[in-house]
Amino acid sequence: MRRKLKRRLEKWQRSALKISAPLRKRIRQMYKTDYCVIVASNGRSGSTMTYHALRDALERLDPNLSGQASFVSRLDDATFQAPFLYKTHDFPQVLSNWSKDTRVVFCFGSTKDSTFSVYTAMEGYGPEWIKKHFYNLHATGTYDELFERDVLQQARQIKEWVTYDDIPVLCVHYDALWEYQDEISEFTGLKFVPAPRRERAEKDIPEDLRKAASQIYDPIDEVISQLPRCFVASPEMNEIVGKLPLAK
Numbered sequence: 001m002r003r004k005l006k007r008r009l010e011k012w013q014r015s016a017l018k019i020s021a022p023l024r025k026r027i028r029q030m031y032k033t034d035y036c037v038i039v040a041s042n043g044r045s046g047s048t049m050t051y052h053a054l055r056d057a058l059e060r061l062d063p064n065l066s067g068q069a070s071f072v073s074r075l076d077d078a079t080f081q082a083p084f085l086y087k088t089h090d091f092p093q094v095l096s097n098w099s100k101d102t103r104v105v106f107c108f109g110s111t112k113d114s115t116f117s118v119y120t121a122m123e124g125y126g127p128e129w130i131k132k133h134f135y136n137l138h139a140t141g142t143y144d145e146l147f148e149r150d151v152l153q154q155a156r157q158i159k160e161w162v163t164y165d166d167i168p169v170l171c172v173h174y175d176a177l178w179e180y181q182d183e184i185s186e187f188t189g190l191k192f193v194p195a196p197r198r199e200r201a202e203k204d205i206p207e208d209l210r211k212a213a214s215q216i217y218d219p220i221d222e223v224i225s226q227l228p229r230c231f232v233a234s235p236e237m238n239e240i241v242g243k244l245p246l247a248k
Contacts (some may be wrong), residue, residue: 036082037188038104044117044153045109046174049089057190074137089136096166103188106161110176111154112217116203147212150247155220157183162233169233176229219245
């Protein structure tokens with residue numbers, strides 16, 4: 001009985017693949033599959049959602065590509081391969097020697113909101129997650145210093161990515177990810193369908209820490225607010241991000 005059921009299941013799977021083949025072919029013709037796509041961000045700015053949506057798109061193009069995606073802490077440890085999808089919080093300089101068939105989607109957003117998210121993650125994810133996150137973002141300090149200075153180097157992350165043009169980088173503000181789905185799809189060659197947006201709950205942050213955060217991160221966020229919501233990175237953006245107060 002089990003053997004018979006297994007044969008029927010295998011026959012159904014072959015039939016399903018045969019029926020869907022024309023659709024998969026049309027999708028491949030619409031979208032390019034030979035890019036190496038990297039999703040980067042200043043942290044807690046929609047990069048995980050973007051990575052998952054692009055990974056799903058890669059798998060829709062070809063189920064055999066489902067394993068062609070990974071997180072990498074340091075781009076020095078990655079190699080160009082296409083099609084492939086990486087996620088990172090590293091800085092861009094190492095990509096200068098990569099193929100022009102590399103595409104980076106840099107997700108950015110409020111540094112204060114990101115810091116609040118990291119602060120509450122201690123309770124939600126625990127100290128091991130915090131340790132890894134600080135490593136991934138090249139932190140220059142500890143969790144206890146989150147509201148003393150920009151220890152996660154978010155301002156530097158944003159400045160370096162939005163001015164980088166050795167390879168194509170599409171910069172998208174967190175709030176604009178849903179609005180610019182077509183642009184992200186065209187840029188990456190992958191049909192970008194993000195999860196439905198859910199309003200983020202307000203973080204429970206003590207008032208004294210909120211005041212301290214405003215002193216550190218409001219000046220950074222004021223500069224970030226002057227950036228377009230979706231744009232291709234260029235040295236010209238230094239006219240804006242050159243004003244960013246970088247942590248010492």
